[in-house]
Amino acid sequence: MIKGYCDPKFQNVYDAFSNAITSGFETGAALAIEHQGKIITNLWGGYQDFNKTKEWEEDTLVNVFSVTKGVTATCISRLIDQGKLDPNKSVGDYWPEYSCNGKEDTKVSDLLCHRAAMFGFKDGIPLGSFQDWDKFTQSLQMQAPYRKPGISQGYHALTFGWLVGELIRRVDGRTVGAFFKEEIADPLNIDFHIGLAESEFERCADMLMLPRENIKLPGEFLKYVPNFLLPQKLKNFKAALLSGDFKEAFQERDEDNDNYVNSHDWRMAEIPSANGHGTAKSLATLYGILSNGCERNGVSIMSEASLQHAITPHSSGPDSVLFGAPIKFGLGYELAQGIATIGNMSPTLNNKMFGHAGVGGAVAFGDPEKGIGYGFICNQQHNPKELYQTSNRLTKELYIAISGL
Secondary structure, eight states: OEEEEEGGGGHHHHHHHHHHTTSSSEEEEEEEEEOOOOOEEEEEBBBTTTTSSSSSSSOBEEEOHHHHHHHHHHHHHHHHTTTTTTTTTTGTOOGGGGSSSOTEEEEETHHHOOOOOOOOOTSSSSOOOOOHHHHHHHHHHHHHSSSSSSSBBOTTTTHHHHHHHHHHHHHHHHHHHHHHHIIIIOOOOOOOSOOOGGGGGGOOOOOOOOOOGGGTTTTGGOOOOGGGGOOOHHHHHHHHHHHHHHHTTTTTOHHHHHHHHSSSSHHOOTTTOOOOOEHHHHHHHHOOOOOOOOTTTTEESSOHHHHHHTTOOOOOOOOOTTTTTTOBBBBOOOOOOOOOOOOSSSOOOTOOEEEEOOSSOOEEEETTTTTTTEEEEEEEEOEEEEEEEHHHHHHHHHHHHHTTT
């Protein structure tokens, strides 16, 4: 059932991946890892569909949700590297219509670091097709922020895509999907798409989403515990729950069912925060290049200095959306946290890792210190307490093996 290649030195990684599939915990998944420019693992197994009629293949694509943010961050860093975008300038310098209703002083870096206080749609997510780009960006440009921009961190789960994507369009003229394809994906043979062509649907796995009513927020009981009984981290957790920011950032539309992420409209739309589709190898290749000089076969994504600036912490919480956690962000990248992960509710990101995780369980990261590019994708969403269980086990075994080389 497990196909592909794994360097014998990483047998424990293979075993952990195999167990996730054969135990039935994952319906279908793929794992690819680069180490110092060489593929050491490229595995896949399981099924693309709930009925288990279509086997996962090497080139199977799947929606990786917020892993897309790391790809979008790479596009932003390329523009910064080219001198076309300055993270310290006002958003209004590039997108004049955005400077209204209390957003006038918002910096580009605020959008990238989730400090723009625009983490939801105050009037609800616009109805109709997700392919109507202008409808979403115009709604956001006219909206007032939830609070003063730049003073606090609140994860922009969906809105990050339209905010940052419109910034790219204003600076470059192309959509994020077109920019990534023409500037990075095609020259480097990276099979990742923001806005999936209908011709690619045949190799796209279905996402098997948990019913909404089955997803429970952790720690609801903390609402009723007096603050003087709580350590600071749990006080932050409680404040985030009471703020309601999580529900604003993860809004839903009544017209969308749990299967909407498998619809033609969702797949074809460009949502640079949430609907990139790719292979595990594509993500391992992208982060492998970034972690090994940012250049391959004469094609440079950005300078190493630009990458270092992008993966330097620019914000570190507490995050009002993500339960008050001290999550660190660079210029769009999720960074090594410097704290113990909350079980499997958060991805393992330590040492010098940078990348992003997705709400479906996918994780992709780079580690320049070790020369690693990592991509794990799957199509079975799990409860929050188990969301990153597979990837965290794989990451643990990977670093044990690396330390022994």
